[in-house]
Amino acid sequence: MKKLIVSLLKEKKFFEIKNQLNELNVVEISDVINQFEVPEIVIMIFRLLKKDKAADVFSYLDSDHQEIIIHASTDIETRELFDELYFDDIVDIIEEMPFDIVKKILKNTDKKDRHLINQLLKYPDNSAGSIMTTEYVDLRKNMKVSEAIEEIRKTGKDKENIYTCYVTNESGKLEGVLLLRELIAKKDSTLVSDIMSTNFISANTNDDQEIVADLFKKYDLIVMPVVDHENKLLGIITVDDVLEVVDQEITEDFHKIAGITSPTDDSYLKTNIFTMAKQRIGWLAVLMISDTISGNIIQGYESVLARSIILTAFIPMLMSTGGNVGSQSSTVVIRALALGEISPKNAFKVLKKEFSIGIIVSIVLALLNFLRLIMIEKINIPVAFTVSITLVFTIIISKIVGALLPLLAKIVKADPAVMATPLITTISDAVTLVIYFSFATTILKL
Numbered sequence: 001m002k003k004l005i006v007s008l009l010k011e012k013k014f015f016e017i018k019n020q021l022n023e024l025n026v027v028e029i030s031d032v033i034n035q036f037e038v039p040e041i042v043i044m045i046f047r048l049l050k051k052d053k054a055a056d057v058f059s060y061l062d063s064d065h066q067e068i069i070i071h072a073s074t075d076i077e078t079r080e081l082f083d084e085l086y087f088d089d090i091v092d093i094i095e096e097m098p099f100d101i102v103k104k105i106l107k108n109t110d111k112k113d114r115h116l117i118n119q120l121l122k123y124p125d126n127s128a129g130s131i132m133t134t135e136y137v138d139l140r141k142n143m144k145v146s147e148a149i150e151e152i153r154k155t156g157k158d159k160e161n162i163y164t165c166y167v168t169n170e171s172g173k174l175e176g177v178l179l180l181r182e183l184i185a186k187k188d189s190t191l192v193s194d195i196m197s198t199n200f201i202s203a204n205t206n207d208d209q210e211i212v213a214d215l216f217k218k219y220d221l222i223v224m225p226v227v228d229h230e231n232k233l234l235g236i237i238t239v240d241d242v243l244e245v246v247d248q249e250i251t252e253d254f255h256k257i258a259g260i261t262s263p264t265d266d267s268y269l270k271t272n273i274f275t276m277a278k279q280r281i282g283w284l285a286v287l288m289i290s291d292t293i294s295g296n297i298i299q300g301y302e303s304v305l306a307r308s309i310i311l312t313a314f315i316p317m318l319m320s321t322g323g324n325v326g327s328q329s330s331t332v333v334i335r336a337l338a339l340g341e342i343s344p345k346n347a348f349k350v351l352k353k354e355f356s357i358g359i360i361v362s363i364v365l366a367l368l369n370f371l372r373l374i375m376i377e378k379i380n381i382p383v384a385f386t387v388s389i390t391l392v393f394t395i396i397i398s399k400i401v402g403a404l405l406p407l408l409a410k411i412v413k414a415d416p417a418v419m420a421t422p423l424i425t426t427i428s429d430a431v432t433l434v435i436y437f438s439f440a441t442t443i444l445k446l
Contacts, residue, residue, distance in 0.1 A: 144188060
């Protein structure tokens with residue numbers, strides 16, 4: 001598509017470009033625009049869109065392209081564009097923009113909208129309040145079904161979600177929830193109070209967004225009301241916002257598992273190399289220094305290695321297996337903790353399970369390794385047995401360490417993901433070497 005548009009631009013066939021864009025949905029159009037870096041081309045393509053489609057496309061553009069368009073827009077164009085956007089999208093855009101762009105956006109919103117935007121911006125980062133929208137359908141319990149439907153007809157066009165309606169009293173307190181399908185299935189004279197549900201799930205404005213995402217998953221929700229400490233309805237969170245939260249949390253956990261600190265929201269190619277180096281160097285430095293422990297252990301057993309140099313050949317395999325086994329256990333436990341499947345109080349059951357798995361895995365791998373050493377590598381039986389029995393203990397201990405560290409992190413209220421691959425590998429390496437050389441000196445009489 002990009003090549004086609006470039007070709008049409010060179011030939012100045014703007015009407016043809018407009019027709020091509022109209023055949024795409026808003027996400028596909030935003031993907032096309034995001035591929036262009038030249039501001040003049042970005043602006044030209046965006047201005048070829050129909051007004052009712054432009055706002056939807058704009059919300060899917062990356063922040064750099066949004067900034068280009070706002071810079072080039074007049075005050076009237078900016079006002080018209082942001083009048084079509086939902087409040088949660090406006091807040092997301094403002095949070096990504098430099099001060100001069102934010103100033104331009106706020107200048108071109110009316111007083112009421114500006115107040116709501118500022119209110120949303122004041123909520124803590126990653127809280128329910130920061131990701132909610134104020135565009136919801138608000139009904140009264142003394143309304144008849146016919147009145148409620150008429151209210152939805154009048155106000156629904158500007159709401160982000162009309163399928164779930166909220167019933168509040170005169171002071172704004174949330175009293176019930178009502179689905180649109182229930183409304184249209186009832187007689188016009190039926191009162192809203194007779195069909196609304198008072199059993200609903202809500203979030204507080206200060207609740208962490210990860211807690212909100214868990215509630216969405218647990219109760220299979222597509223929208224959730226957000227209230228303050230007085231149970232006043234302030235907004236709603238929709239499932240598309242939750243999907244973004246899940247994406248953020250998964251990305252953050254992946255970075256922490258890899259030992260990368262302070263991950264950014266920017267894409268890989270747009271992140272400054274010095275920023276990326278700063279994120280990575282901290283853990284790498286810690287691990288490099290901690291690896292001196294392994295070096296000191298090996299130095300302490302130089303005499304053993306000198307008498308049986310063949311033992312050196314199996315150190316990498318043993319250390320690698322220990323690290324891999326520990327990483328497997330930690331990954332599974334971290335996921336279970338994140339999903340709420342386990343908690344620190346289940347520590348004994350978790351350790352028992354990982355210990356049992358460790359026994360099965362270690363015996364199978366040790367037997368395979370023993371047969372490989374004596375049949376393929378032609379290693380003598382005492383050395384093969386020493387390596388294989390080390391493998392058994394290494395796997396079992398690494399399994400336990402991999403499961404235990406995330407649980408300990410949860411107990412001390414640290415992020416379990418931090419206790420993942422890097423730290424576990426370091427501990428596992430040291431333990432593996434101690435076990436290996438202890439068996440070597442005992443079995444081989446070195």
